[in-house]
Every structure is written in C-alpha cells, then in structure tokens.
Amino acid sequence: MQQNVERIVIAGAGQAGASAAIELRRAGFQGGLVLVGDEVHAPYERPQLSKEMLKPGEVTLRAMREEDVYETFSIQLALGTKATHVDAERRRLVMEDGTHHDYDRLLLATGVRPRSLPDADARRVRYLRTVEDALQLREDIEQGHSIAVVGGGVIGLEVAAAVNARGNPVVVIEAGQRLMMRSVDERIARYLDRTHRGRGVDIRYGTQITSWDASGMLTLSDGSRIQADRVLVGIGVVPNTELVAHLDITDELGVRVDACGRTALRDIYATGDVASQPGAGGFARVETWANAQDHAAAVARSLMGDASPYQSPTWFWSDQGMTNLQVLGNAMQGTPVLRGDEHGDRFSIFWLDTADRLTGCSAVNSPKDMAMARRWIRQSAVLEPRLLADLSHPLRDCLALAGATTEEI
Numbered sequence: 001m002q003q004n005v006e007r008i009v010i011a012g013a014g015q016a017g018a019s020a021a022i023e024l025r026r027a028g029f030q031g032g033l034v035l036v037g038d039e040v041h042a043p044y045e046r047p048q049l050s051k052e053m054l055k056p057g058e059v060t061l062r063a064m065r066e067e068d069v070y071e072t073f074s075i076q077l078a079l080g081t082k083a084t085h086v087d088a089e090r091r092r093l094v095m096e097d098g099t100h101h102d103y104d105r106l107l108l109a110t111g112v113r114p115r116s117l118p119d120a121d122a123r124r125v126r127y128l129r130t131v132e133d134a135l136q137l138r139e140d141i142e143q144g145h146s147i148a149v150v151g152g153g154v155i156g157l158e159v160a161a162a163v164n165a166r167g168n169p170v171v172v173i174e175a176g177q178r179l180m181m182r183s184v185d186e187r188i189a190r191y192l193d194r195t196h197r198g199r200g201v202d203i204r205y206g207t208q209i210t211s212w213d214a215s216g217m218l219t220l221s222d223g224s225r226i227q228a229d230r231v232l233v234g235i236g237v238v239p240n241t242e243l244v245a246h247l248d249i250t251d252e253l254g255v256r257v258d259a260c261g262r263t264a265l266r267d268i269y270a271t272g273d274v275a276s277q278p279g280a281g282g283f284a285r286v287e288t289w290a291n292a293q294d295h296a297a298a299v300a301r302s303l304m305g306d307a308s309p310y311q312s313p314t315w316f317w318s319d320q321g322m323t324n325l326q327v328l329g330n331a332m333q334g335t336p337v338l339r340g341d342e343h344g345d346r347f348s349i350f351w352l353d354t355a356d357r358l359t360g361c362s363a364v365n366s367p368k369d370m371a372m373a374r375r376w377i378r379q380s381a382v383l384e385p386r387l388l389a390d391l392s393h394p395l396r397d398c399l400a401l402a403g404a405t406t407e408e409i
C-alpha cells in the first residue's frame with residue numbers, strides 16, 4: 001500500500017464506484033472508505049434499464065450487490081447528494097449541501113449523462129440513464145404512447161425493440177446513414193435494420209427533427225412528418241466532469257488517465273465511463289458494463305500500489321428483441337472475415353491484423369464464437385482466414401498454427 005493513504009473517497013456511486021470500493025477492501029485496504037453518490041439508490045447496474053425494466057410484468061430494480069455488502073466491507077455510503085467541487089490543495093471533496101469529505105486519494109467515477117436534444121419539448125422528451133428515467137419510459141409504454149427514438153445506437157435500438165415488443169408504434173430517427181455507426185460494421189448494421197424493420201420498427205436515415213407541435217407532430221429535416229406522443233433521445237453522452245473542470249486533468253472526452261487510472265494529479269484517479277483511457281487507437285471513453293467492472297477493480301489495485309496497466313479488450317453486449325449482439329476488441333479495423341450467413345439469423349465477423357492475428361470480433365446470436373474469440377484475443381492467436389470463413393470447419397480448428405489446438409497455445 002502506498003504511504004499515508006488512510007482515507008479514500010470515491011465520487012460516483014454507480015457500477016464503477018461500487019466495483020472499486022469492494023475491490024479496495026478485497027485487496028486489503030483498511031482505512032476509511034466513502035462512496036459518494038447523487039442518486040438515492042445503492043449502486044445498480046444500468047443495462048437492466050433498457051431491457052428487463054421495459055418488459056411487462058412486475059418491475060424490481062436489481063442492486064449491484066446484496067444490501068449488507070457495504071456494511072460488511074465497512075464502506076460508508078453517502079447517497080443523495082451531489083459533489084460539486086474538488087479542492088485539490090486541501091484534498092477535499094465538497095458537496096452541494098455544504099458538507100465535505102477529506103481524502104488522501106480521490107477516485108472519480110461520476111460517469112456520464114445523456115446528451116440533450118436542443119429545443120426539445122420538455123414535456124414529451126425522455127432520456128434513459130437512471131432508474132427514474134426507465135420507470136417513466138415504462139409508464140409511457142404502458143399508456144400505449146407512440147414513441148419516436150432519436151439515435152440509432154445501442155440505447156435507441158434496445159428501447160425501440162422493447163417498445164415494439166409491447167405493441168406500441170415506434171420510429172427510429174437516425175441522422176447518419178446506418179445504425180450503430182460507431183461500434184459495428186455495415187453488415188451488422190444491415191442485419192439490425194432488417195430485423196428491426198421485420199418486427200415492425202420504422203427507421204428513417206439521414207434526417208433529424210426540425211420542429212415539434214403541441215399535438216405530437218414532428219417535422220423532420222427531409223420534410224416528412226411523424227406523429228409521436230413521446231421522444232426518447234439516445235444521441236450520446238457527456239462526461240460528468242464539472243467538479244474537476246478547474247483542475248488540469250480533463251480532456252475533451254473526460255478525465256484523462258494513464259493505463260493505471262492515474263490522472264495528472266498524484267492523489268486523483270478516475271475510472272468507468274467518465275475516464276478518458278489510453279487504448280490501441282488513442283484515448284477514448286469506454287462506456288461498457290465490463291469496463292465499469294474490471295477497469296474499476298484494476299484502478300482500485302493501482303490505488304493500493306499495484307500499478308499494472310489495464311489492458312483488457314473492450315467488450316459489450318446489446319439485447320435488441322430476439323437479437324443478442326456482442327462486440328469485442330477492435331471490431332471496425334483490419335481485415336474482416338465473415339463466418340456464417342449475414343442474411344441469416346446468426347453470424348460472426350472476425351477482425352484480423354496484417355499478421356492474421358485476431359484483434360476483434362462482432363457476434364450476432366453467436367455466443368460460442370464470442371467465447372472462442374475472447375480466448376484467442378487473450379492468447380494473441382493467429383488464425384487461418386480461409387478456414388474461418390468456412391462453416392464446415394469447426395471454429396476451434398481455425399488456428400493457423402499447424403496441429404495446434406486451443407488448449408495447446
């Protein structure tokens with residue numbers, strides 16, 4: 001353990017904050033540990049908000065951990081109050097109610113919030129980040145409202161699928177020319193377009209809302225008009241960095257950290273969605289469940305003096321109606337090899353570098369392919385593209401190394 005660290009304060013009681021707090025205790029930190037959050041709930045995972053919570057039936061918010069875990073691990077939960085300012089000189093986290101928490105080390109895990117749609121009609125617009133947002137959207141669905149979803153990314157498409165499954169009219173309005181532009185290649189975007197449309201979701205590309213009228217009529221930039229009782233906006237996020245905006249530790253993405261989660265200030269670390277992390281393609285925010293879990297745990301160990309760089313490839317999943325999509329590593333760059341039929345219901349795209357080493361994979365309804373890809377990326381495996389593209393060859397026989405099995409690598 002580093003010298004003189006008697007008190008660690010974590011700002012942000014979401015998934016990353018909770019994961020870090022628990023890991024700090026597991027790693028043997030015995031000092032004071034405070035987890036500060038502006039939501040009133042104990043830490044919970046957000047994926048349920050656009051999935052289980054929008055389904056019919058009873059609704060319960062699943063907390064991240066059993067209720068007594070914070071007591072068991074002597075983690076002081078300070079919920080329901082926002083941190084407004086970090087006084088780095090005095091090593092103090094100042095809260096909006098005038099109280100403060102002194103720290104020897106501060107971990108920023110404040111996450112992100114939805115980017116808002118300018119000039120939106122506040123009574124009809126919806127965002128999805130918190131349990132309250134999800135409950136409101138659920139109520140809208142239950143009242144039979146028609147919903148326009150702005151943004152064809154993960155959140156927009158999960159909501160569109162959920163609304164459609166409940167029988168309400170839903171239209172996706174995407175400014176770009178295809179779905180999930182930032183995270184999957186064109187073939188998967190085409191698959192998603194086909195399946196969502198096949199189930200009755202209307203999708204409009206290359207257009208945006210230009211005006212709203214009181215009756216719920218939206219006018220789009222292509223001149224078309226859509227009737228929508230509610231508008232769910234999923235057009236990206238902004239990082240919650242205001243409390244450290246006066247410190248020189250942010251960049252345009254969030255709080256900039258090195259591979260161990262350290263900022264430019266010795267006493268301050270960051271993790272989760274708010275962190276601008278170094279990776280193969282430069283700095284990026286990694287807005288995924290797995291990063292909030294694993295990066296946070298790695299940064300907790302780093303706070304304890306184990307400064308091993310965090311190197312796990314990015315992984316996320318998305319459930320959209322009957323479709324399970326998983327994306328691992330760099331799934332937009334290199335040479336793509338298609339395994340399966342992109343016009344069918346399941347296929348994978350493996351991404352190889354110039355040496356045919358696997359660097360990324362996107363899998364549609366193919367969790368076994370994803371499990372193998374995960375293992376191969378960890379092993380820096382070199383694959384045989386011709387075999388990979390041929391479904392008659394079992395996946396495990398696609399390694400380029402003659403005679404090698406996955407177990408032997």
Ligand SMILES: Cc1cc2nc3c(=O)[nH]c(=O)nc-3n(C[C@H](O)[C@H](O)[C@H](O)COP(=O)(O)OP(=O)(O)OC[C@H]3O[C@@H](n4cnc5c(N)ncnc54)[C@H](O)[C@@H]3O)c2cc1C
Binds near residue numbers: 037039045050129289
């Ligand atoms: C609807 C939805 C569905 C998702 N589905 C998936 C999925 O299927 N797969 C996947 O991989 N990822 C998914 N994600 C992403 C994943 O949930 C996030 O990456 C993860 O929650 C990030 O954790 P975090 O702790 O960094 O941020 P958060 O979970 O947002 O936690 C940050 C916490 O800090 C609080 N906070 C912010 N500012 C302050 C302040 N100044 N003072 C005190 N508290 C503050 C916030 O209110 C929040 O409680 C989804 C996200 C959403 C919103």
